[in-house]
Amino acid sequence: MSKKQFINERDLAALAKKFRVAAGKNCAEAARELGVARPSLIHAEDFPQKSFFKLRCRVIEKYSPYRVKGPLYLLERK
Numbered sequence: 879m880s881k882k883q884f885i886n887e888r889d890l891a892a893l894a895k896k897f898r899v900a901a902g903k904n905c906a907e908a909a910r911e912l913g914v915a916r917p918s919l920i921h922a923e924d925f926p927q928k929s930f931f932k933l934r935c936r937v938i939e940k941y942s943p944y945r946v947k948g949p950l951y952l953l954e955r956k
Contacts (some may be wrong), residue, residue, distance in 0.1 A: 887934075888926040890946070894937040895923040901941040912936055 898908050909916040914933060922930035935946040
């Protein structure tokens, strides 16, 4: 991953899960460390259409060397 990169919600959710798993944490352990319910963490990682932007950022920032800035959304004309 490059130093700066714009990503969408789906990719953000996938990165959160990827970094948590790479850190060797299961959902229950990570949820405890982040002070959230296990189902919230599961929704943040597996359901990008749900609004869990802040939790996804917290997971990425805790379990990776990256910092998330944003959110940035691209609006397209219909």
